[in-house]
Amino acid sequence: MAPSRSSRNSLQSVDLRALDYLASPSANLLCPICHSPLITPVQTRCLHTFCSACISLSLERSLTCPVDRKDLSHDDVTPAPIMIANLVNDLVVLCPNREKGCEASCARWLVESHVREDCGYAMVKCAKEGCDGMVARKDVDEDCVHEAVECEFCEFAVRKLDLESHLRECPKLSSECPHCAEPFLNPELSIHIADCPAEIIDCPASHFGCPYTCPRSEVDNHTGSCHFIALTPILQLHTERITTLELENKTIRQKLELLIPPRPLPTPSSSSSNPQDSSTNTGSSSTTRDMTSEMQDYTYHLYSEYEQLRSDVERLNAQIRELDVKQDMARINEGLRYNDEMTGMRAAINGLRMQLHWLVASRRDAPTPNSGGAGGAANRVGAGSSTNDGRRMSDSARQIVKL
Structure with a gap:
């Protein structure tokens, strides 16, 4: 029983970014981020x-927008006009299985259905019942290639595939060496080829x-002479010196590109306005003069940028010194104010x-009344009461004086 069409559908996924196009797409249809033709194009507010x-x-x-660096959010992104989507989907692409032998080409919006249903080199499920292997669609009606067969030479069981x-x-099989044509067993052939004396090789100094x-x-005979x-x-x-100089040149070029974007120099074709009316020597000399003047302008512009940067650095240094002086004066004034406050507190x-000290001395020198009998007792009572009304020295010594 022949397999149904649905069972022959391929599950192979197609990466639209990895497709090769029959003709180079227009630059207007390329994404500024991945530099590939647009896939599900969207448009920003800008x-x-x-x-x-x-x-x-x-x-x-x-x-931010990757092109103009303006503020951008997900809400500012909307689907692109349908015309742009149609233009990129109608681009003609080659089948992703072209390396396997498929020579078909179609519009990009049809390539998935081509791989899923029509491509003879797309992998589909084997038609044999109970086999879970995958086979090319063009070979699905043939015998199952996933069955184990026995090698007639070593009697080893391998898949027919x-x-x-x-x-x-x-x-158990032998093959001839491609250099000396001598037969060797397959396991020994690769070892022999690595050291085959008949192999044609380059001189050890060929890279020089x-x-x-x-x-x-x-x-060995050649290396002696x-x-x-x-x-x-x-x-x-x-060679080592040239490599070092190339690395230094690359570093300097990167630093220059950070300071100033590179400006293209004029080509010989663009330097001469009418090449038919001028001789070759005149055109080359004018080209040399144009390139020299262009380099002089570029050097002068670079020197101007350098002078501006140096003046900016000097201005920043002056501002830093002025800030240091102001900070020192502020510290001195603050220290004087603290000294005045400390002097007042002292x-x-x-x-x-x-x-x-005066209160303690006045209490110590106060006279004590002396009287006898009842009067003395009364006076002592009165004095005691007056003493109780006042603060005693022992009490003042025990209390905490808060300033």
């Missing part, structure tokens, strides 16, 4: 068009410019101490 997934990911990192690759590695090639067995081999230490030193404490 009238820029992006892929829906690209702008969503960008807004998660920064709430893997039989061809197994024969290239079967330990030596064009000589010879079999591996004769390379090769001038590049003799100059290898010097050439290696020069004077107040000394005044209180003198008043306390």
Whole structure:
């Protein structure tokens, strides 16, 4: 019983960003973020068009437009006009299985249905009942390639699908060396090829410019007379110096690009207005003059930027010194104010101490009344009452005086 059409539908997913287009798409249909043709295009409030997934990911990192850096939120993103979506969906793309042999091409909006239903190289479920393997759609009506078969040479059980690759590695089979044409068993062939004396190899100094090639067995004879081999230490030193200079040049170029964006220099074709009426020497000399003047203008502009930056740094240094002087004066004034306050507090404490000493001395020197009998008792009672009304020295010593 032949498998139904639904059972032949492929579950292969299509990555629209990885598709190859039959013709280069217009720059107006490319996303500014991923630089690929738009996928589910959306438009921002500032009238820029992006892929829906690209702008969503960008807004998660920064709430600004990636093009003009204006404030942007998810609410400011709306679907793009249907005309833009139709333009990108009608672009002709190649089948994603072209590396397997499919030569079909179709509009982008049809490529998923092509892979799912029509592509002969898309992987579908095997038609044999009980087999869960996948096979190309063009081979679905043939015998199941997932059945185990026995190798006729080593009697090893392999899948029919893997039989061809197994024969290239079967330990019981031998193959000829592509260099010396001698037969070797498959496990030993790769070891022999790595050291085959008949293999044609380049001179060890070929990366320095030596064009000589010879079999591996004769390379020792060549190295004895090769001038590049003799100059290898010097050439290696020069290569290292050139690599260092290239790295330094790259670093300097990056710093210059941070200071000033690069300006394109004129080409020879754009420098001469009428090449038919002028000779080659005149055109080349005018081109040289234009390039020289352009470089002088660029250097002068760079020097002006440098002078402006240096004046800004000097101005900032003057402001910092002025702020330091102001801060020092403020600290001095604050210290003087604290000293005045401390002097006033010391004077107040000394005044209180003198008043306390005077009170203690006046109480110590006060006279005590002396009388006898009842009168004396009455006087003692009166004195006792007067004494009780006043503060005693022992009481004043026990109480806490709050200033």
